[in-house]
Amino acid sequence: MKPNYYLLVTIIGLALSSCSAQPEPFKYGKDICHTCKMGIVDPKFGCQLITSKGKNFKFDDLVCLSRFIKSGSVQEKDIKQEVVINFEKENNFLDVNKIFFVVGPEVKSPMGSHAAAFANKEAAEKFNTGKTGTILTWKELLLKLD
Amino acid sequence: MKYFFTIVFSFLLLISFGNTIIVGPAQPIRSLKKAIEAARDKDTILIQSGLYKEGSIILTKSLTLIGEKNTVLDGEKKYEVLLISGNNVVVKGIQFRNSGYSAMNDFASIKLVDCNNVTLENNTVIHSYFAIHISNTTNAIIRGNKITGIPTSEQLTGNGIHLWKSNNAVIENNHIQGHRDGIYFEFVTQSQIRNNLSEKNIRYGLHFMFSNDDNYLDNTFRNNGAGVAVMYSKRVRMEKNHFEENWGASAYGILLKDITDSHIKLNTFLKNTVGVYMEGSSRIEIQKNSFKNNGWAIKVQASCDDNVFHHNNFTGNSFDVGTNGTMVLNKFYNNYWDKYDGYDMNKDGIGDIAYHPVSMYSMIIEQNPTTLMLFRSFMVSLLDKAEKAIPSLTPQNLLDDKPMMKMLKL
Numbered sequence: 001m002k003p004n005y006y007l008l009v010t011i012i013g014l015a016l017s018s019c020s021a022q023p024e025p026f027k028y029g030k031d032i033c034h035t036c037k038m039g040i041v042d043p044k045f046g047c048q049l050i051t052s053k054g055k056n057f058k059f060d061d062l063v064c065l066s067r068f069i070k071s072g073s074v075q076e077k078d079i080k081q082e083v084v085i086n087f088e089k090e091n092n093f094l095d096v097n098k099i100f101f102v103v104g105p106e107v108k109s110p111m112g113s114h115a116a117a118f119a120n121k122e123a124a125e126k127f128n129t130g131k132t133g134t135i136l137t138w139k140e141l142l143l144k145l146d
Numbered sequence: 147m148k149y150f151f152t153i154v155f156s157f158l159l160l161i162s163f164g165n166t167i168i169v170g171p172a173q174p175i176r177s178l179k180k181a182i183e184a185a186r187d188k189d190t191i192l193i194q195s196g197l198y199k200e201g202s203i204i205l206t207k208s209l210t211l212i213g214e215k216n217t218v219l220d221g222e223k224k225y226e227v228l229l230i231s232g233n234n235v236v237v238k239g240i241q242f243r244n245s246g247y248s249a250m251n252d253f254a255s256i257k258l259v260d261c262n263n264v265t266l267e268n269n270t271v272i273h274s275y276f277a278i279h280i281s282n283t284t285n286a287i288i289r290g291n292k293i294t295g296i297p298t299s300e301q302l303t304g305n306g307i308h309l310w311k312s313n314n315a316v317i318e319n320n321h322i323q324g325h326r327d328g329i330y331f332e333f334v335t336q337s338q339i340r341n342n343l344s345e346k347n348i349r350y351g352l353h354f355m356f357s358n359d360d361n362y363l364d365n366t367f368r369n370n371g372a373g374v375a376v377m378y379s380k381r382v383r384m385e386k387n388h389f390e391e392n393w394g395a396s397a398y399g400i401l402l403k404d405i406t407d408s409h410i411k412l413n414t415f416l417k418n419t420v421g422v423y424m425e426g427s428s429r430i431e432i433q434k435n436s437f438k439n440n441g442w443a444i445k446v447q448a449s450c451d452d453n454v455f456h457h458n459n460f461t462g463n464s465f466d467v468g469t470n471g472t473m474v475l476n477k478f479y480n481n482y483w484d485k486y487d488g489y490d491m492n493k494d495g496i497g498d499i500a501y502h503p504v505s506m507y508s509m510i511i512e513q514n515p516t517t518l519m520l521f522r523s524f525m526v527s528l529l530d531k532a533e534k535a536i537p538s539l540t541p542q543n544l545l546d547d548k549p550m551m552k553m554l555k556l
Binding site: 029030032036037038039041044106108 | 375377403
Protein backbone atom coordinates (compact mmCIF):
# COMPACT_ATOMS: atom_id res chain seq x y z
CA MET A 1 0.00 0.00 0.00
CA LYS A 2 1.27 3.41 -0.94
CA PRO A 3 1.56 5.60 2.17
CA ASN A 4 -0.35 8.86 2.20
CA TYR A 5 2.51 11.34 2.41
CA TYR A 6 0.30 14.38 2.89
CA LEU A 7 -1.29 12.86 5.92
CA LEU A 8 2.08 11.81 7.29
CA VAL A 9 3.53 15.29 6.88
CA THR A 10 0.47 16.85 8.52
CA ILE A 11 0.69 14.51 11.49
CA ILE A 12 4.42 15.09 11.96
CA GLY A 13 3.90 18.81 11.58
CA LEU A 14 1.16 18.85 14.20
CA ALA A 15 3.17 16.68 16.56
CA LEU A 16 6.16 18.99 16.35
CA SER A 17 4.25 22.25 16.56
CA SER A 18 2.44 21.27 19.73
CA CYS A 19 5.60 21.03 21.81
CA SER A 20 7.16 24.36 20.96
CA ALA A 21 7.41 26.26 24.24
CA GLN A 22 7.63 29.77 22.86
CA PRO A 23 6.22 33.00 24.27
CA GLU A 24 2.85 33.76 22.73
CA PRO A 25 1.88 37.27 21.65
CA PHE A 26 -0.72 38.68 24.01
CA LYS A 27 -4.32 38.89 22.93
CA TYR A 28 -5.02 42.27 24.49
CA GLY A 29 -8.41 42.52 26.06
CA LYS A 30 -8.83 38.73 26.00
CA ASP A 31 -5.92 37.35 28.03
CA ILE A 32 -6.08 37.62 31.79
CA CYS A 33 -3.31 37.74 34.34
CA HIS A 34 -2.87 34.43 36.14
CA THR A 35 -2.20 36.07 39.51
CA CYS A 36 -4.40 39.13 39.77
CA LYS A 37 -7.09 38.04 37.28
CA MET A 38 -7.08 41.44 35.58
CA GLY A 39 -7.47 41.68 31.84
CA ILE A 40 -4.16 42.33 30.10
CA VAL A 41 -4.43 45.53 28.08
CA ASP A 42 -1.19 47.48 28.37
CA PRO A 43 1.24 46.61 25.55
CA LYS A 44 4.24 48.08 27.38
CA PHE A 45 4.10 45.64 30.28
CA GLY A 46 3.17 42.02 30.57
CA CYS A 47 5.29 38.94 31.05
CA GLN A 48 5.06 35.18 30.70
CA LEU A 49 6.41 32.13 32.44
CA ILE A 50 6.84 29.00 30.35
CA THR A 51 7.30 25.64 32.05
CA SER A 52 9.42 22.82 30.69
CA LYS A 53 6.19 20.99 29.82
CA GLY A 54 5.21 23.92 27.61
CA LYS A 55 2.53 25.51 29.77
CA ASN A 56 2.36 29.26 29.38
CA PHE A 57 1.33 31.47 32.29
CA LYS A 58 0.58 35.10 31.44
CA PHE A 59 0.87 38.11 33.74
CA ASP A 60 0.11 41.79 33.34
CA ASP A 61 2.92 43.08 35.53
CA LEU A 62 6.24 41.81 36.87
CA VAL A 63 4.94 41.89 40.43
CA CYS A 64 2.34 39.27 39.47
CA LEU A 65 5.06 37.05 37.97
CA SER A 66 7.10 37.52 41.13
CA ARG A 67 4.15 36.57 43.34
CA PHE A 68 3.49 33.51 41.20
CA ILE A 69 7.13 32.34 41.45
CA LYS A 70 7.21 32.94 45.19
CA SER A 71 3.89 31.14 45.75
CA GLY A 72 5.64 27.91 44.78
CA SER A 73 2.92 26.86 42.29
CA VAL A 74 5.68 25.91 39.86
CA GLN A 75 8.99 24.50 41.03
CA GLU A 76 12.13 26.28 39.98
CA LYS A 77 13.44 23.29 38.04
CA ASP A 78 10.26 23.21 35.94
CA ILE A 79 10.63 26.81 34.76
CA LYS A 80 11.95 26.82 31.25
CA GLN A 81 11.79 30.50 30.46
CA GLU A 82 10.57 33.78 31.92
CA VAL A 83 10.03 36.54 29.43
CA VAL A 84 8.89 40.14 29.63
CA ILE A 85 7.79 42.64 27.00
CA ASN A 86 10.31 45.26 25.92
CA PHE A 87 9.04 48.61 27.19
CA GLU A 88 10.09 50.23 23.93
CA LYS A 89 8.81 47.69 21.45
CA GLU A 90 5.46 45.95 21.27
CA ASN A 91 5.39 42.17 21.28
CA ASN A 92 9.16 41.97 21.63
CA PHE A 93 9.80 39.35 24.32
CA LEU A 94 13.04 39.50 26.30
CA ASP A 95 14.53 36.90 28.61
CA VAL A 96 14.35 38.43 32.11
CA ASN A 97 17.77 37.12 33.08
CA LYS A 98 19.59 38.92 30.30
CA ILE A 99 18.16 42.40 30.56
CA PHE A 100 17.84 45.46 32.77
CA PHE A 101 14.85 47.07 34.47
CA VAL A 102 14.13 50.66 35.39
CA VAL A 103 12.18 50.85 38.63
CA GLY A 104 10.79 54.22 39.64
CA PRO A 105 7.63 56.19 40.30
CA GLU A 106 7.52 57.50 36.71
CA VAL A 107 6.77 54.02 35.41
CA LYS A 108 3.07 53.36 35.74
CA SER A 109 2.63 49.61 35.48
CA PRO A 110 -0.79 47.98 35.93
CA MET A 111 -0.15 46.41 39.34
CA GLY A 112 2.30 48.79 40.91
CA SER A 113 5.69 47.13 40.35
CA HIS A 114 6.82 50.39 38.70
CA ALA A 115 9.24 48.33 36.61
CA ALA A 116 9.89 48.65 32.88
CA ALA A 117 12.06 46.24 30.88
CA PHE A 118 14.81 47.28 28.46
CA ALA A 119 16.93 45.16 26.14
CA ASN A 120 20.26 46.46 27.45
CA LYS A 121 21.78 48.73 30.03
CA GLU A 122 22.26 51.64 27.61
CA ALA A 123 18.56 51.72 26.73
CA ALA A 124 17.66 51.60 30.41
CA GLU A 125 20.04 54.43 31.25
CA LYS A 126 18.80 56.51 28.35
CA PHE A 127 15.23 56.12 29.52
CA ASN A 128 16.17 56.93 33.09
CA THR A 129 17.94 60.21 32.35
CA GLY A 130 16.08 62.98 34.10
CA LYS A 131 14.05 60.45 36.06
CA THR A 132 14.47 59.12 39.55
CA GLY A 133 14.40 55.39 38.85
CA THR A 134 16.99 52.79 39.69
CA ILE A 135 18.40 50.26 37.23
CA LEU A 136 18.21 46.68 38.39
CA THR A 137 18.73 43.14 37.13
CA TRP A 138 15.99 40.54 37.43
CA LYS A 139 17.58 38.98 40.55
CA GLU A 140 17.74 42.36 42.27
CA LEU A 141 14.21 43.23 41.19
CA LEU A 142 12.83 39.93 42.55
CA LEU A 143 14.18 40.81 45.98
CA LYS A 144 12.37 44.16 45.89
CA LEU A 145 9.00 42.83 44.73
CA ASP A 146 6.52 40.92 46.91
CA MET B 147 -38.65 99.01 48.43
CA LYS B 148 -38.87 95.67 46.66
CA TYR B 149 -36.90 97.06 43.73
CA PHE B 150 -34.29 98.44 46.06
CA PHE B 151 -33.56 94.98 47.47
CA THR B 152 -33.45 93.47 44.00
CA ILE B 153 -30.93 96.02 42.92
CA VAL B 154 -28.83 95.64 46.04
CA PHE B 155 -28.85 91.86 45.74
CA SER B 156 -27.93 91.80 42.09
CA PHE B 157 -25.11 94.21 42.86
CA LEU B 158 -23.87 91.94 45.65
CA LEU B 159 -24.10 88.98 43.31
CA LEU B 160 -21.99 90.79 40.76
CA ILE B 161 -19.31 91.53 43.32
CA SER B 162 -19.18 88.05 44.77
CA PHE B 163 -19.16 86.25 41.43
CA GLY B 164 -16.69 88.51 39.69
CA ASN B 165 -16.76 89.59 36.09
CA THR B 166 -17.76 87.71 33.00
CA ILE B 167 -15.38 87.53 30.07
CA ILE B 168 -16.80 86.47 26.76
CA VAL B 169 -14.65 84.55 24.31
CA GLY B 170 -15.87 83.95 20.76
CA PRO B 171 -14.91 84.06 17.09
CA ALA B 172 -16.70 87.42 16.76
CA GLN B 173 -15.59 88.85 20.12
CA PRO B 174 -12.62 91.09 20.97
CA ILE B 175 -11.06 88.13 22.82
CA ARG B 176 -10.86 85.17 20.48
CA SER B 177 -8.56 82.91 22.41
CA LEU B 178 -9.40 81.08 25.62
CA LYS B 179 -5.74 81.24 26.66
CA LYS B 180 -5.83 85.06 26.45
CA ALA B 181 -9.07 85.16 28.41
CA ILE B 182 -7.57 83.02 31.18
CA GLU B 183 -4.55 85.32 31.25
CA ALA B 184 -6.76 88.37 31.61
CA ALA B 185 -9.11 86.86 34.16
CA ARG B 186 -8.91 87.23 37.89
CA ASP B 187 -10.01 84.76 40.55
CA LYS B 188 -13.79 84.19 40.71
CA ASP B 189 -14.34 85.47 37.17
CA THR B 190 -16.47 83.61 34.68
CA ILE B 191 -15.39 82.94 31.11
CA LEU B 192 -18.18 82.31 28.67
CA ILE B 193 -16.89 80.51 25.59
CA GLN B 194 -19.16 81.00 22.61
CA SER B 195 -19.80 78.31 20.01
CA GLY B 196 -16.83 77.62 17.80
CA LEU B 197 -13.81 75.44 17.27
CA TYR B 198 -10.82 76.30 19.44
CA LYS B 199 -7.43 74.75 18.66
CA GLU B 200 -5.09 76.20 21.22
CA GLY B 201 -2.84 73.30 22.19
CA SER B 202 -2.59 72.73 25.93
CA ILE B 203 -4.55 75.22 27.99
CA ILE B 204 -3.29 75.59 31.54
CA LEU B 205 -5.60 76.88 34.23
CA THR B 206 -4.35 77.73 37.71
CA LYS B 207 -6.87 80.39 38.70
CA SER B 208 -10.23 79.99 40.41
CA LEU B 209 -12.43 80.45 37.35
CA THR B 210 -15.69 79.22 35.93
CA LEU B 211 -15.55 78.16 32.28
CA ILE B 212 -18.91 77.82 30.56
CA GLY B 213 -19.39 76.55 27.03
CA GLU B 214 -22.24 77.01 24.59
CA LYS B 215 -23.93 74.35 22.52
CA ASN B 216 -21.11 73.97 20.02
CA THR B 217 -18.07 75.05 21.97
CA VAL B 218 -15.33 72.61 20.97
CA LEU B 219 -11.80 72.48 22.38
CA ASP B 220 -9.69 70.32 20.06
CA GLY B 221 -6.37 68.72 21.07
CA GLU B 222 -5.51 67.84 17.46
CA LYS B 223 -4.28 64.42 18.69
CA LYS B 224 -1.16 66.15 19.99
CA TYR B 225 -1.93 67.95 23.21
CA GLU B 226 -3.57 67.57 26.55
CA VAL B 227 -6.50 69.90 26.12
CA LEU B 228 -7.15 71.38 29.55
CA LEU B 229 -4.79 71.13 32.50
CA ILE B 230 -6.18 72.34 35.80
CA SER B 231 -4.19 72.81 38.96
CA GLY B 232 -5.85 75.00 41.55
CA ASN B 233 -8.87 75.53 43.73
CA ASN B 234 -12.54 76.34 43.10
CA VAL B 235 -12.74 75.70 39.38
CA VAL B 236 -15.91 74.94 37.42
CA VAL B 237 -15.95 73.64 33.84
CA LYS B 238 -19.40 73.35 32.29
CA GLY B 239 -20.93 72.40 28.97
CA ILE B 240 -17.79 72.24 26.82
CA GLN B 241 -16.95 69.62 24.23
CA PHE B 242 -13.39 68.27 24.39
CA ARG B 243 -11.93 66.11 21.70
CA ASN B 244 -8.82 64.49 20.24
CA SER B 245 -6.39 64.52 23.13
CA GLY B 246 -2.86 63.40 22.32
CA TYR B 247 -1.45 59.96 22.97
CA SER B 248 1.81 59.28 24.76
CA ALA B 249 3.31 56.01 25.88
CA MET B 250 4.93 57.57 28.93
CA ASN B 251 2.42 60.13 30.15
CA ASP B 252 -1.25 59.61 30.63
CA PHE B 253 -2.46 62.27 28.21
CA ALA B 254 -5.99 63.35 28.93
CA SER B 255 -8.59 65.77 27.61
CA ILE B 256 -9.16 67.19 31.08
CA LYS B 257 -6.42 66.68 33.62
CA LEU B 258 -6.65 67.71 37.27
CA VAL B 259 -3.47 67.76 39.33
CA ASP B 260 -3.28 68.94 42.95
CA CYS B 261 -6.75 70.52 42.98
CA ASN B 262 -9.39 71.24 45.55
CA ASN B 263 -13.10 71.87 44.83
CA VAL B 264 -13.30 71.32 41.11
CA THR B 265 -16.58 70.68 39.32
CA LEU B 266 -16.72 69.21 35.83
CA GLU B 267 -20.31 69.26 34.68
CA ASN B 268 -22.20 68.40 31.51
CA ASN B 269 -19.12 68.24 29.32
CA THR B 270 -18.68 65.97 26.35
CA VAL B 271 -15.36 64.23 25.84
CA ILE B 272 -14.80 62.30 22.64
CA HIS B 273 -11.90 60.45 21.05
CA SER B 274 -9.45 60.96 23.86
CA TYR B 275 -6.70 58.77 25.25
CA PHE B 276 -7.71 59.37 28.85
CA ALA B 277 -10.92 61.43 29.04
CA ILE B 278 -10.78 62.83 32.60
CA HIS B 279 -7.63 62.21 34.62
CA ILE B 280 -7.53 63.27 38.26
CA SER B 281 -4.67 62.98 40.72
CA ASN B 282 -3.95 64.34 44.20
CA THR B 283 -7.31 66.07 44.33
CA THR B 284 -9.90 66.57 47.03
CA ASN B 285 -13.59 67.36 46.52
CA ALA B 286 -13.83 66.80 42.77
CA ILE B 287 -17.37 66.64 41.40
CA ILE B 288 -17.73 64.91 38.03
CA ARG B 289 -21.35 65.17 37.02
CA GLY B 290 -23.38 64.55 33.89
CA ASN B 291 -20.49 64.18 31.47
CA LYS B 292 -20.73 62.15 28.31
CA ILE B 293 -17.54 60.33 27.46
CA THR B 294 -16.96 58.31 24.32
CA GLY B 295 -13.65 56.62 23.56
CA ILE B 296 -11.96 55.41 20.42
CA PRO B 297 -13.46 52.04 19.74
CA THR B 298 -11.04 50.97 16.99
CA SER B 299 -7.53 51.04 18.43
CA GLU B 300 -8.08 48.80 21.42
CA GLN B 301 -5.01 49.00 23.58
CA LEU B 302 -4.32 52.61 22.72
CA THR B 303 -7.18 53.85 24.80
CA GLY B 304 -6.87 54.92 28.42
CA ASN B 305 -9.53 55.12 31.09
CA GLY B 306 -12.71 57.18 30.93
CA ILE B 307 -12.66 58.73 34.39
CA HIS B 308 -9.36 58.02 36.10
CA LEU B 309 -8.72 58.92 39.74
CA TRP B 310 -5.45 58.44 41.54
CA LYS B 311 -4.63 59.36 45.13
CA SER B 312 -7.71 61.48 45.67
CA ASN B 313 -10.45 61.72 48.24
CA ASN B 314 -14.02 62.93 48.69
CA ALA B 315 -14.81 62.72 44.99
CA VAL B 316 -18.36 62.49 43.64
CA ILE B 317 -18.86 60.81 40.27
CA GLU B 318 -22.49 60.92 39.21
CA ASN B 319 -24.80 60.76 36.20
CA ASN B 320 -22.01 60.21 33.71
CA HIS B 321 -22.18 58.08 30.60
CA ILE B 322 -18.90 56.42 29.68
CA GLN B 323 -18.20 54.11 26.77
CA GLY B 324 -15.40 52.79 24.60
CA HIS B 325 -12.47 53.28 26.98
CA ARG B 326 -10.10 50.82 28.65
CA ASP B 327 -11.75 51.01 32.07
CA GLY B 328 -14.87 53.16 32.31
CA ILE B 329 -14.13 54.44 35.82
CA TYR B 330 -10.79 53.71 37.44
CA PHE B 331 -9.95 54.29 41.12
CA GLU B 332 -6.50 53.79 42.61
CA PHE B 333 -5.82 54.97 46.17
CA VAL B 334 -9.11 56.89 46.29
CA THR B 335 -10.95 57.15 49.59
CA GLN B 336 -14.30 58.38 50.87
CA SER B 337 -15.82 58.83 47.44
CA GLN B 338 -19.21 58.26 45.85
CA ILE B 339 -20.00 56.76 42.46
CA ARG B 340 -23.70 57.20 41.69
CA ASN B 341 -26.07 56.79 38.76
CA ASN B 342 -23.46 56.28 36.08
CA LEU B 343 -23.79 54.18 32.97
CA SER B 344 -20.56 52.52 31.94
CA GLU B 345 -20.75 50.32 28.88
CA LYS B 346 -18.81 48.76 26.02
CA ASN B 347 -15.43 49.41 27.60
CA ILE B 348 -12.51 47.21 26.59
CA ARG B 349 -11.74 45.91 30.06
CA TYR B 350 -13.78 46.88 33.12
CA GLY B 351 -16.82 49.10 33.55
CA LEU B 352 -15.45 50.04 36.95
CA HIS B 353 -12.04 49.20 38.33
CA PHE B 354 -11.16 49.70 41.96
CA MET B 355 -7.69 49.21 43.40
CA PHE B 356 -6.48 49.96 46.93
CA SER B 357 -9.46 52.27 47.47
CA ASN B 358 -11.08 52.09 50.88
CA ASP B 359 -14.35 53.48 52.25
CA ASP B 360 -16.03 54.14 48.91
CA ASN B 361 -19.65 53.68 47.89
CA TYR B 362 -21.09 52.87 44.56
CA LEU B 363 -24.81 53.08 44.16
CA ASP B 364 -27.38 52.86 41.36
CA ASN B 365 -24.88 52.41 38.54
CA THR B 366 -25.32 50.28 35.46
CA PHE B 367 -22.35 48.33 34.11
CA ARG B 368 -23.26 46.72 30.84
CA ASN B 369 -21.49 44.81 28.13
CA ASN B 370 -17.95 45.55 29.26
CA GLY B 371 -15.05 43.30 28.28
CA ALA B 372 -14.70 41.85 31.75
CA GLY B 373 -17.39 43.46 33.92
CA VAL B 374 -16.37 45.20 37.14
CA ALA B 375 -13.29 44.54 39.26
CA VAL B 376 -13.00 45.49 42.90
CA MET B 377 -9.57 44.64 44.18
CA TYR B 378 -7.44 45.03 47.30
CA SER B 379 -9.89 47.33 49.09
CA LYS B 380 -11.66 47.56 52.40
CA ARG B 381 -15.08 48.80 53.46
CA VAL B 382 -16.66 49.18 50.05
CA ARG B 383 -20.44 49.52 49.78
CA MET B 384 -22.14 48.42 46.56
CA GLU B 385 -25.86 48.95 46.35
CA LYS B 386 -28.60 48.90 43.73
CA ASN B 387 -26.25 48.50 40.80
CA HIS B 388 -27.02 46.61 37.63
CA PHE B 389 -24.41 44.25 36.24
CA GLU B 390 -25.55 43.12 32.84
CA GLU B 391 -24.36 41.09 29.88
CA ASN B 392 -20.71 40.70 30.71
CA TRP B 393 -20.01 37.64 28.60
CA GLY B 394 -16.66 35.97 27.95
CA ALA B 395 -14.16 33.45 29.22
CA SER B 396 -12.82 35.83 31.86
CA ALA B 397 -15.79 38.14 32.29
CA TYR B 398 -17.53 38.67 35.59
CA GLY B 399 -20.40 40.77 36.88
CA ILE B 400 -18.06 41.67 39.75
CA LEU B 401 -14.63 40.28 40.36
CA LEU B 402 -13.86 40.57 44.06
CA LYS B 403 -10.21 40.03 44.84
CA ASP B 404 -8.88 40.62 48.34
CA ILE B 405 -11.87 42.62 49.54
CA THR B 406 -12.79 42.77 53.19
CA ASP B 407 -15.61 44.17 55.33
CA SER B 408 -17.86 45.18 52.48
CA HIS B 409 -21.54 45.16 51.60
CA ILE B 410 -23.19 44.03 48.39
CA LYS B 411 -26.89 44.76 48.59
CA LEU B 412 -29.92 45.03 46.28
CA ASN B 413 -27.92 44.62 43.07
CA THR B 414 -29.10 42.90 39.93
CA PHE B 415 -26.85 40.45 38.10
CA LEU B 416 -28.31 39.65 34.72
CA LYS B 417 -26.81 37.50 31.95
CA ASN B 418 -23.19 37.41 33.05
CA THR B 419 -20.83 34.48 32.55
CA VAL B 420 -20.14 34.68 36.29
CA GLY B 421 -22.27 37.00 38.45
CA VAL B 422 -19.89 37.35 41.39
CA TYR B 423 -16.41 35.88 41.43
CA MET B 424 -14.69 35.95 44.83
CA GLU B 425 -11.09 35.27 45.64
CA GLY B 426 -9.27 35.98 48.89
CA SER B 427 -12.22 37.96 50.25
CA SER B 428 -13.50 38.05 53.80
CA ARG B 429 -16.39 39.38 55.82
CA ILE B 430 -18.58 40.48 52.94
CA GLU B 431 -22.32 40.56 53.44
CA ILE B 432 -24.16 39.73 50.24
CA GLN B 433 -27.88 40.22 50.66
CA LYS B 434 -31.07 40.93 48.75
CA ASN B 435 -29.45 40.65 45.34
CA SER B 436 -31.08 39.18 42.32
CA PHE B 437 -29.07 36.70 40.23
CA LYS B 438 -30.82 36.03 36.98
CA ASN B 439 -29.82 34.06 33.88
CA ASN B 440 -26.11 33.90 34.62
CA GLY B 441 -23.74 31.07 33.72
CA TRP B 442 -22.60 30.89 37.33
CA ALA B 443 -24.42 33.10 39.81
CA ILE B 444 -21.52 32.99 42.27
CA LYS B 445 -18.07 31.48 42.21
CA VAL B 446 -16.49 31.37 45.65
CA GLN B 447 -12.88 30.27 45.69
CA ALA B 448 -11.68 28.34 48.74
CA SER B 449 -9.55 31.31 49.75
CA CYS B 450 -12.66 33.22 50.94
CA ASP B 451 -13.95 33.13 54.48
CA ASP B 452 -16.63 34.58 56.75
CA ASN B 453 -18.79 35.79 53.89
CA VAL B 454 -22.54 35.70 54.38
CA PHE B 455 -25.09 35.21 51.60
CA HIS B 456 -28.69 35.73 52.59
CA HIS B 457 -32.04 36.75 51.14
CA ASN B 458 -30.87 36.60 47.55
CA ASN B 459 -32.91 35.36 44.60
CA PHE B 460 -31.28 32.82 42.30
CA THR B 461 -33.27 32.25 39.13
CA GLY B 462 -32.45 30.79 35.74
CA ASN B 463 -28.73 30.38 36.34
CA SER B 464 -26.96 27.43 34.74
CA PHE B 465 -25.03 26.94 37.98
CA ASP B 466 -25.94 28.57 41.27
CA VAL B 467 -22.63 28.31 43.10
CA GLY B 468 -19.24 27.08 41.99
CA THR B 469 -16.18 26.50 44.13
CA ASN B 470 -12.75 24.95 43.80
CA GLY B 471 -12.32 23.26 47.16
CA THR B 472 -14.18 21.29 49.78
CA MET B 473 -13.41 23.65 52.64
CA VAL B 474 -16.31 25.99 53.17
CA LEU B 475 -16.02 28.92 55.53
CA ASN B 476 -18.93 30.92 54.17
CA LYS B 477 -22.55 30.97 55.25
CA PHE B 478 -25.70 30.72 53.15
CA TYR B 479 -29.19 31.09 54.54
CA ASN B 480 -32.70 32.23 53.57
CA ASN B 481 -32.02 32.49 49.86
CA TYR B 482 -34.49 31.59 47.16
CA TRP B 483 -33.19 28.99 44.69
CA ASP B 484 -35.35 28.12 41.71
CA LYS B 485 -33.67 24.70 41.51
CA TYR B 486 -34.72 23.79 45.06
CA ASP B 487 -37.13 20.88 45.01
CA GLY B 488 -37.66 20.33 48.72
CA TYR B 489 -40.90 20.64 50.64
CA ASP B 490 -42.39 22.74 53.42
CA MET B 491 -44.53 20.61 55.73
CA ASN B 492 -45.00 23.17 58.51
CA LYS B 493 -45.86 25.94 56.01
CA ASP B 494 -43.56 28.56 57.47
CA GLY B 495 -42.26 29.53 54.03
CA ILE B 496 -38.89 27.90 54.66
CA GLY B 497 -37.91 24.58 53.11
CA ASP B 498 -37.57 21.70 55.55
CA ILE B 499 -34.48 20.18 53.99
CA ALA B 500 -31.28 21.98 53.12
CA TYR B 501 -30.35 22.97 49.58
CA HIS B 502 -26.90 22.22 48.16
CA PRO B 503 -26.24 24.89 45.57
CA VAL B 504 -23.05 23.29 44.21
CA SER B 505 -23.82 20.60 41.67
CA MET B 506 -21.38 17.80 41.04
CA TYR B 507 -20.99 18.79 37.45
CA SER B 508 -19.88 22.32 38.39
CA MET B 509 -17.13 20.74 40.52
CA ILE B 510 -15.99 18.67 37.56
CA ILE B 511 -15.92 21.70 35.27
CA GLU B 512 -13.85 23.59 37.80
CA GLN B 513 -11.16 20.92 37.55
CA ASN B 514 -11.53 20.20 33.86
CA PRO B 515 -13.15 23.05 31.91
CA THR B 516 -13.42 21.17 28.62
CA THR B 517 -16.06 18.87 30.10
CA LEU B 518 -18.48 21.75 29.71
CA MET B 519 -19.13 20.18 26.32
CA LEU B 520 -21.30 17.58 28.04
CA PHE B 521 -23.54 20.19 29.65
CA ARG B 522 -27.24 19.30 29.66
CA SER B 523 -26.49 15.78 28.47
CA PHE B 524 -28.37 12.81 29.89
CA MET B 525 -25.28 11.41 31.65
CA VAL B 526 -24.64 14.64 33.48
CA SER B 527 -28.14 15.00 34.84
CA LEU B 528 -28.01 11.36 35.90
CA LEU B 529 -24.73 11.95 37.75
CA ASP B 530 -26.10 15.09 39.37
CA LYS B 531 -29.12 13.18 40.66
CA ALA B 532 -26.88 10.41 41.99
CA GLU B 533 -24.66 12.98 43.70
CA LYS B 534 -27.68 14.50 45.40
CA ALA B 535 -28.59 11.17 46.92
CA ILE B 536 -25.07 10.03 47.81
CA PRO B 537 -22.75 13.08 47.91
CA SER B 538 -19.09 12.43 47.25
CA LEU B 539 -17.49 15.25 45.29
CA THR B 540 -19.46 18.29 46.36
CA PRO B 541 -18.60 20.11 49.59
CA GLN B 542 -21.04 18.75 52.18
CA ASN B 543 -21.21 21.81 54.36
CA LEU B 544 -21.79 24.29 51.56
CA LEU B 545 -25.53 24.46 51.98
CA ASP B 546 -28.46 26.72 52.57
CA ASP B 547 -30.21 25.12 55.53
CA LYS B 548 -33.15 27.53 55.43
CA PRO B 549 -33.99 27.98 51.75
CA MET B 550 -37.05 30.11 50.98
CA MET B 551 -40.00 28.45 49.26
CA LYS B 552 -41.12 31.58 47.43
CA MET B 553 -39.17 34.16 45.50
CA LEU B 554 -38.28 37.14 47.64
CA LYS B 555 -39.68 40.54 46.81
CA LEU B 556 -36.68 42.81 46.46
